[in-house]
Amino acid sequence: MHVFGRTDVGRVRDHNEDSFLVADLTSDNASLQAEVRTHLLGSHGSLFMVADGLGGAAAGEVASELAILTVHAELRAQWGAATERSAEMFARTLKSAAESANSKIFAYAVEHPESRGLGTTATIAGLLGDTLYLAQVGDSRSYLVRNGVAFQITKDQSLMQRLIEAGELTPEEAERSERRNIILQALGPEPTVKIDLTFQKVRRGDTLVLCTDGLSGLVRKDEIAEVLAESNDDLLMACRELIDRANENGGPDNITVIVARFEGDGLFPPEGEESVGHAVFPLPGSTTPATPRMRFGGEGITAPLRRRITGSTPAATVPEPPSTAETPVPAPRPISTRGRSILFLVAGILLVIGALLTVRMFRTGVIHRDKPEPTHPTPADSGVRA
Numbered sequence: 405m406h407v408f409g410r411t412d413v414g415r416v417r418d419h420n421e422d423s424f425l426v427a428d429l430t431s432d433n434a435s436l437q438a439e440v441r442t443h444l445l446g447s448h449g450s451l452f453m454v455a456d457g458l459g460g461a462a463a464g465e466v467a468s469e470l471a472i473l474t475v476h477a478e479l480r481a482q483w484g485a486a487t488e489r490s491a492e493m494f495a496r497t498l499k500s501a502a503e504s505a506n507s508k509i510f511a512y513a514v515e516h517p518e519s520r521g522l523g524t525t526a527t528i529a530g531l532l533g534d535t536l537y538l539a540q541v542g543d544s545r546s547y548l549v550r551n552g553v554a555f556q557i558t559k560d561q562s563l564m565q566r567l568i569e570a571g572e573l574t575p576e577e578a579e580r581s582e583r584r585n586i587i588l589q590a591l592g593p594e595p596t597v598k599i600d601l602t603f604q605k606v607r608r609g610d611t612l613v614l615c616t617d618g619l620s621g622l623v624r625k626d627e628i629a630e631v632l633a634e635s636n637d638d639l640l641m642a643c644r645e646l647i648d649r650a651n652e653n654g655g656p657d658n659i660t661v662i663v664a665r666f667e668g669d670g671l672f673p674p675e676g677e678e679s680v681g682h683a684v685f686p687l688p689g690s691t692t693p694a695t696p697r698m699r700f701g702g703e704g705i706t707a708p709l710r711r712r713i714t715g716s717t718p719a720a721t722v723p724e725p726p727s728t729a730e731t732p733v734p735a736p737r738p739i740s741t742r743g744r745s746i747l748f749l750v751a752g753i754l755l756v757i758g759a760l761l762t763v764r765m766f767r768t769g770v771i772h773r774d775k776p777e778p779t780h781p782t783p784a785d786s787g788v789r790a
Contacts, residue, residue: 405442405443405444405445405450405531405664405665405666405667406441406442406637406639406664406665406667407426407436407440407441407442407450407452407639407662407663407664407665408426408436408441408639408640408642408643408662408663409424409426409436409452409643409660409661409662409663410640410643410644410647410660410661411423411424411658411659411660411661412618412647412650412651412655412658412659412660413658414618414650414651414655414656414657414658414659415651415654415655415656416654416655416656416657417656417657417658419465420465420658421456421457421458421459421464421465421467421468421524421658422454422455422456422457422465422468422616422618422658422659422660423454423455423457423465423468423469423471423472423524423660424452424453424454424455424472424614424660424662425451425452425453425454425472425475425476426440426450426451426452426662426664427440427450427451427452427476427479428440428443428446428450429446429448429449429450429451429479429480429483429484429530430445430446430447430448430449430450431443431446432480432484434451434476441639444668445531445533445670447489448483448484448489449483449494449530449531449532449533450530450531450664451475451476451479451528451529451530451531452528452529452530452531452612452614452662452664453471453472453475453476453526453527453528453529453614454525454526454527454544454614454615454616454660454661454662455467455468455469455471455472455524455525455526455527455544455591455616456468456524456525456542456544456616456617456618456658456660457469457522457523457524458522458523458524458525458590459519459521459522459523463516463519463522464522464523464524466512466519466522467509467512467522467523467524467591467592468524470505470508470509470512470524471505471508471509471524471526471591471592474501474504474505474508475501475502475504475505475526475528478497478500478501478504478505479497479498479501479530482497482500482501483497489532491532491533491535491537492687492688494530494532494537495537495601495603495685495687496687498528498530498537498538498539498601499539499599499601499687501528501539502526502528502539502541502591502597502599503597503599505526505591506541506591506592506594506595506596506597507595509522509523509524509591509592510592510593510594510595512592513592513593521593522592522593523590523591523592523593524542524590524591524592525541525542525543525544525587525590525591525616525617526539526540526541526542526544526591527539527540527541527542527544527545527546527558527614528540529546529612529614531606531612531664531666534605534606534607534670534671534672535603535604535605535606536548536557536603536604536605536606536612537601537602537603537685538557538558538600538601538602538603538604539599539600539601540558540559540561540599540600540601540602541561541589541590541591541597541598541599541600542560542561542562542587542589542590542591543560543561543562543565543587543617543620544558544614544615544616544617544620545558545560545614545615545617545620546558546612546613546614547612547613547615547625547628548604548606548610548611548612548613548680549610549611549612549613549628549629549632550607550609550610550611550674550680551609551674552629552633553629554613554625554626554628554629555625555680555681556625556681556682557602557604557680557681557682557683558600558602558682559600559602559682560587561587561588561589561598561600562584562586562587562588563583563586563587563588564578564581564583564584564586565578566588584621585617585621600684601684601685601687602682602683602684602685603683603685604680604681604683605678606666606671607666607671607672607673607674607675607678608666608667608668608671608672608673608674609665609666609667609673609674610665610666610671610674611632611663611664611665611666612662612663612664612665612666613628613632613661613662613663614661614662615646615659615660615661615662616657616658616659616660616661617657618650618655618656618657618658618659618660619646619647619650619659619660619661621657622649622650622653622654622655622656623646623649623650623653627649628646631645631646631649632663637665639663639664639665642663643661643662643663646659646661646663647659647661
């Protein structure tokens with residue numbers, strides 16, 4: 405395994421709220437030292453994670469760093485001490501670690517009211533044997549590049565993704581939408597969170613790319629594959645080039661990327677008919693909470709979270725995406741000729757009564773066209789509103 409990671413503040417932000425982690429879980433080494441940048445996959449596997457802090461003044465960088473530290477600590481405690489290891493246990497531990505990170509960040513916000521509303525996205529990828537297991541919250545992404553083609557293997561927990569799935573927008577329209585920075589979940593804003601747990605078989609020569617939306621929002625997956633092809637397996641140069649491209653496109657957000665390339669005889673070569681993409685890992689005995697619904701107002705994951713482009717990070721107030729199911733509406737019954745005659749008669753009587761009342765009001769002085777305007781302000785004039 406060859407791996408490298410890099411983060412950059414971008415060209416607009418004044419500080420970096422992203423965090424990332426690369427760890428060899430077998431040697432218990434979380435760093436980018438030489439022995440981790442190129443290492444053999446051990447019995448405990450390897451871990452990669454990116455986190456994009458949300459909150460601005462509410463300390464998004466605290467949330468992303470707390471997520472990184474908690475996930476790593478939980479894996480060391482649970483997975484490192486396990487006497488029996490299996491794919492199911494590894495996937496369950498990744499999910500549990502993400503849930504623990506959510507609880508830690510939420511508790512931090514409770515203890516620090518000035519940080520209320522802070523949170524972070526999280527894309528956690530663990531490699532065990534020949535399989536990647538991914539725990540996803542928010543819209544940071546994971547791509548797998550195989551034979552020069554990049555495939556997105558995570559699914560954004562975002563408003564745009566929901567609208568694409570509902571058939572309301574095409575992916576191209578979503579990329580141009582002003583609402584593309586609205587996410588539906590993050591670690592921290594609420595005491596519970598829905599973890600998207602997926603898996604992907606890897607093959608010899610595959611490259612994994614984890615990144616925050618500071619990269620994926622500005623550099624398309626085809627460009628990512630192109631940069632990797634041009635880097636000639638120099639992952640440091642690949643990370644630098646990807647970040648440079650994001651900055652050349654404006655760099656409005658922090659940019660973080662991890663690139664890991666898998667080699668060796670322990671992996672099968674890729675086969676043409678193998679599928680690559682988002683595949684849910686069926687965790688036995690797990691109860692998946694319902695997907696959070698959007699509503700007006702509110703806080704946390706029950707309302708969308710809007711990333712900040714500049715300034716603070718307000719909670720978005722967005723209506724729930726329109727449902728694709730339509731309730732049949734009965735056609736109106738036609739009005740008969742007799743019914744129309746009765747309507748015209750009633751309307752004529754009402755007009756006559758209205759005219760008589762108007763004449764009477766003029767004669768009794770109720771309406772005065774020449775009445776002077778009041779000199780004191782009315783409630784509407786004074787700006788007071790109910």
